[in-house]
Amino acid sequence: MRIAQILAAVALLGGVAVQATLWAEGGTPATVPEAGAGIPLAPAKAAAVTQPSAAGAWGGIRSGQEATLSDRVVDYKIEASLDPVKHTVDGKQRLTWRNRSNEPVRSVYVHLYLNAFQNAGSTFFTEQRKSGTGFRTGVDTKDGDWGYMELRRVQQGGANVPWTYVHPDGGPATDQTVVRMDLPQAVAPGGSTTLDINFFDQLPRVVARSGYFGTFHLVAQWFPKIGVLELPGERGATAVRWNAHEYHAQSEFYADFGAYDVKLTVPNAFTVGATGEQQGEPVEKDGKRTYHFMQGDVHDFAWTADSRTAKPLTSTWHGEGSPEVKITVLFPPEYASHAEPALKSTKDSLDYFSRTLGPYPYKTVTVVVPPYNANEAGGMEYPTFFTADNFGDVSPGTIGEAGLDFVTIHEFGHGYFYGILANNEFEEPMLDEGLNEYWDNRMLHAIGRKYYAASSLTRRLGFAPQVDFLHIERLGTPRDEPADPIGQNAYDRLQGVGPVYSRTALAMHDLEAQLGKEVLERSFKEFYRRWKFRHPSIADLRETLAEASGQRALVEKVFAQQVYSIERVDDRVAKFSSDELVPLPGIHLVNGKRAELTEDQAEEQADKQRKAWEKAHPDAKPGTGPFPYLTRVTVRRRGADVPQVLVVEFADGSKETVNWGGAERWHTFEWTKPVKAVSARIDPDNKNLLDVNKLDDSRTLKADGSAARRWTFDFAAIIQSLIALIATV
Template identity: 25%
Template sequence: MSKKSLIKIFILIIALPHLGLLGQQELYMPRNIQSAYEEGTRSFNGMPGDNYWQNSSDYKIKVEVDPQENLLTGSEEITYYNNSPDTLTRIVIRLYQDILKKGGARDWSLPSDGVHDGVQISKVIIAGKEVDMEDRKNFNRSGTNLLITLNEVLHPNSQLYLSIDWNVYISDKVKIRMGAYDSTSFFIAYWYPQVAVYDDIDGWDRYNYSGQQEFYNDFSNFDVEIKVPNTFAVWGAGELQNPEELLNEKYLVRYNLAHQSEDVVRIVKEEDLTEGNIFNNLNEFNTWKYKADYVTDFPFALSDHYLWDGVSVIADSTTDRKVFVDAAYKIESEDFYDVANISKKSIQYFSFEMPGVPFPYPCLTAFNGSGGMEFPMMINDGSASTLAGTVGVTSHEIAHTYFPFYMGINESKYAFMDEGWAVMLPFKFQERMVDENYPRRRNVGSYQRFAGNETEMPPMIPSVLLKGHSYRTAAYSRPGIAYDFLREVLGDDLFTEALQEFIKQWNGKHPLPYD
């Protein structure tokens, strides 16, 4: 059988919603996706169409975190760019933390003390006019979405200016990708009112966030100022703009050294936390300023008692471009002391081996929280009990830099284009880093437990419709081993060449499985 035939079989197995369609000559294509090809925003050669477009936003956010009250208070100014050919009559704002709102729909039951009043909005201004938030017809909160009817329509190739003031409680009882890990350590994610995606497939993305499924965001620019008590460090997506205003001299020297050093620098050690005087204490509060350009989200974390390591790694040999890698972690962690180094080696592997594309961002922070969760330029991982576990979760979450973030994947619909790649890409790295480590075998075993069961669903079914084992099988193990099978069929060179071409054509955009 030819490689071309095997590839067709692979595509059919991974993609088709119904096995009965295997006998057809062409792949089934839903009509909303057909429409995009007819309109020329997509093309059948796998490249963006001549009429491809996507919208974006610029965010300027000022936020204050009160650790004593577990309260985040923010104000943001948003410039929204309508690059579509459509005239928009409303705008959709995501309020992700409404997942914890009393009475909200969620994928899991929560303790009564784990819910709160959701995102508290005090003011919305659009195009210079304050919005009447009591007008339920034109200001409608639905699930985790806020739908606002515009007084004046937003024409194609024009901009909309809006500002929002809000606050939200940071839960220490429920930590669904965000929360308080102790009284003075927090990871802040999906925390700001965010303009939803408007695209060429579905128009406004209005899927509610219920906990299990992940996200779909536009590429935007972020200018964020984070005000915290002067004993706290803040780690955020993007590059810190004012370290000299925040770090006292000894720590500023270490911080700058870490940006150049190929060996891990202990920026803040245990004895430093005991001595104190790490940060500027001229004022009661410090403001940490971060910028992140053309990314899909902005998370941050803070603590007054975390250790801090940093190291530099070359990610592009043609330009010698360096990536700053740091790790912030609990003193009692038994594995995170090596996570900066593991992260460095992961970035080298992804940049030069698989997928062999230079790490696309200037920095990456690994924060020692819980579980394993990815964000642009940040990962939030719990401590693992084995080296294989630490290497596995670290490399998996860093792999997400490419899928979904660099590639703009719609995770809420196509988790297999996100998690499946993050499973497969680091296989060889994970085996190399730990003796007798068999990630391929584990994923095959995971898939075998549910393969052929009536709960096994094709990965092409929108992920937001899947739950439990059906979701995890379709998102992780099945596509992960399918991608690896395709690599074996094509051979490393051809597979890598094809993957690199896909990344080249679609990075910074929103590819579909059909692309």
């Protein structure tokens, strides 16, 4: 056991703080003060940014005339070799980083993400124990399943660089996912430095996003990755700061754009897929092949290798404003049925996202279907590379078809929101998981795709209700007692990160319903134009939507209610009546004299008038008669103020439509008409899907099966959500 692991184990058992222990070349410990790092770290509990970024943030808007798509900050040249028996990766990298600030940088922060799976004392596993939930399917990490990343040498210009494990978020001392490297030579403002790093990975049995199962290897978050130096005016920063969070159980990642030049050596029998473009044919030597991949203007690199991969399925896609895109689908033999559907869903996604947001800028997309028992590697995104998921039966009309289709669309969509619109997923997951989930549902609606909540067997039995995924989102999100704003960070949430997906999708749906489809889409195209290859904040999204839509008050209201805070939406039709205005008992003036009309006389007079009217109108519709009707509808608000429409329908088919909104908690609307009202409904177009209960949105004055039908629909959706809801964290 190496010294780093020994001390980690001691710390785990005895509470020894290891964050002040530094390591020089070969793991030799050195002791230096923790203080003196200079530039501070971003706050541990950062969340939704409220102040828009400066116009020149991240180099300003990319016009397309620049030499590169992004303002490249970092350059990685990596050589790595996989041992598929021991499931290890031996690597060396040359990391060149540019200091964008006007301050000298004496220390840099680097992520060692793979150490999240090193022991049960990591921030990742500590948070899982606190929440009582595992990652997706809850695969346990057993003896021998652990993984880690080990720094074996770090040098700057030939001089050894000491490093220390730090805890930017106040995590346990046994977490080793972030290190601070104290540089022998400071990086001058505007200058660059190169770090030569030798590292070693022991991949874990795939438990969350990365690892192996059998011969299958998904190698992700596998190399030392430098943190992000943010400048004043970027994502709420008021001074130069480092942004480098620990690997949390429910968060993902954040990194600078740059260029990757990666050579991967594997045994001859293994098929490799990776981020970016393969450079020529692999070079064979000593029973191994070395693959060479390059990709610029991305902020991560992942790859897969498996000796069981079937012959890959390849195709090309062409779209206006985009280069020709080569699509490669990698899959194991047992899931050959998944290849064509995954390819089609990828092409459909390229069509939709490039048309509604902006051109796809890269030349490749690689789709990986993980093998049986490696589902924890499924549903994960990296630049130009993502994993889909596997299902037993993906024949038309089955749950498996729906699941594969939705996951493929979702993971491709991350290429835009996580990849090109590269937000900080630790602090503002709404901008990736939430917006992507919304755009996925938007795509499915636009192309008219619904799914059957059925298996092959239930379809043969005649049970195959169709389900819209947006209604699954609604059922899957906390509406009655939501605890966390959707702008909250990923790791500090009472109800977990799940509502970021679903509640954002609903909030954006409801905003679109008020703005209009064309206005919303135009606004998001502008968001893409302004912020592609930069790092927008939630405030930047808010400002773009407000300016591009011309509806600032509405946009800011929605963000105030649901993004920066959390308010339930609960409007209902509380009371509904429509009564005849018949003669009333009492004393009345008749021909200038007072005369009393008794209750019996009033009823008799009303009956007489009705009979005469019915005789004169034998074909009259129910709800009409000799007397006018007074209709009253009381609506109640037990949550946020959202724009509402009330529609009252009358027996003759006429309607009354009124708008309701504002601070009042209730309002009674009245109409006097010659016909009786038959129904009253708020939100007739389902613009407010965040509403706690859609069943109380309407009332009728006669037997109506619509509520029962809605219950039936909800029941079908519940069944579907239980068996097919995909939690692609």
